[in-house]
Amino acid sequence: MTVAWYVLWFLVAVSLLVTVHEYGHYIVARLLGFKVLRFSVGMGKPLLKYVGKRDRTEYVIAAIPLGGYVKLLDEREGPVPPQELSRSFTRKPPWQRIVVLLAGPAFNIAFAILVLWGILWFRGFTEDLRPVVGEVAPGTVAAQAGLRTGDEILAIEGEPVAGQRDVLFTLLDVMSAKGTAELTVRSDGVTRSATLAVSTLEERRRLTEPETFFTGLGFHFWRPPLSTVLGAVEPGGPAGQAGLKAGDEVIAIQGTPVKSFAEIAEAVGKISPGESVLVRYKRDGSEHTVRITAGSQTVEGRTVGYIGVRPSPGRYPDSMIVRTELSTFGALGLAAQEAWDMTLLQARLVWRMLMGQVSLKNLSGPISIAEFAGEFASDGVGPFLGFLVLISLSLGFLNLLPIPILDGGQIVFQLIEWVKGSPLSDRAQAFGQQVGIALLLLLMGVALFNDILRQLA
DSSP: OOHHHHHHHHHHHHHHHHHHHHHHHHHHHHHTTOOEEEEEEEEEEEEEEEEOTTTOOEEEEEEEEEEEEEEEOOGGGSOOOGGGGGGSGGGSOHHHHHHHHHHHHHHHHHHHHHHHHHHHHHHOEEEEEOOBEEEEOTTSHHHHHTOOTTOEEEEETTEEOOSHHHHHHHHHHHHHHHSEEEEEEEETTEEEEEEEEOOSHHHHHHHTSTTOHHHHHTEEEOOOOOOSBEEEEOTTSHHHHHTOOTTOEEEEETTEEOOSHHHHHHHHHTSOTTOEEEEEEEETTEEEEEEEEOEEEEETTEEEEEOOEEEOOOOOOGGGEEEEEOOHHHHHHHHHHHHHHHHHHHHHHHHHHHTTSSOGGGOOOHHHHHHHHHHHHHHOHHHHHHHHHHHHHHHHHHTTSSOTTSHHHHHHHHHHHHHHSSOOOHHHHHHHHHHHHHHHHHHHHHHHHHHHHHHHO
16 A cells, blocks of 8 residues: 555545534534634635625635634634624633533544444444453463463453453453453353453553553464465565465475464474575465565564465354344444443543553554554445544544643633633633643654654564
């Protein structure tokens, strides 16, 4: 995928979600009688502009497709005709201003619920995998807890879990909070307890770094053995240059028969970059032999050989699949519950990040978000819509943070005015805005730093 592809879908996602957010401010402001001067999709110089006949509101599509805004009549920004004063932002009751400020994040959350409802309604069911423990690494947290291959996780801290997704989110929540988790597991018909325990704050924080959680605990979920049939061959990679194709079945490497993709990976991992490897494979019923010169890649700080092939997805037995049929209203209820749970989890993790319990490496900037957008878009409509759900919930939640430049900070200003009966001084508001800008720049700097580190990894 090219950079242009990532940028395209990043702009599509950002433009859509910001428009939803600003439309929330716009429509609620109109309903409460605020005068809306401009509704802009994008920033900078207007490319297209339409002026409404009724209220002379300007509807604008601007040159820079990042962000957008709704401009309300506000006497702090210039003279207001006497006949329009009652429609000025500052002349409206504080509760109405708060409702308008809440509307943007609320529309993002409502949009996420509606999209998720549509996905679930169209599919008609939910599907997950039973949380059965696969390999347990010796000497790790999981091994010390007594987890064994084949254990099925039934509950965490006494709360039942339905599938692997439940286990991931619940364990992340519990382990980041206190570093211990009481599991109820079942194996061979026998139910028992196992306690995961991480002793130090530093270890707990390291657990929450991207893509390290289960590795840090020392176990992964069971996966079906992967066959030796190639699912994909990297274009231009060593195997691709030698003529291997997706669908080829590898029979032997260096004359040694292989029976699973894990054996292929193990054999290739022993080859140094630049060495040649003899691969025997079957295609359309005929066997062939080819010699491949291994390339190089870095794995956990070591440079090892690679040939650029990926396995075909393994097939799970029906007994591993947890499937729940959904009615129309059942899908809506589940969508609302999922949105609520994800938003609460975000809030807890952000708080723990501030307290030093969760790694700051989880902050993602525009580079990572663009990559995610492009990758999900390439996977199809469904995955991209799922990505929009997550980003829309994040946008709604982040805008509620009590940072002065965000909706949440402005809501705090209005609440203070409501309680004390008069607005904060211009000096106090200006100071708050400066603090808010500084905090946002700091967060954006950390997120961008994380993005750059991921690109260099």
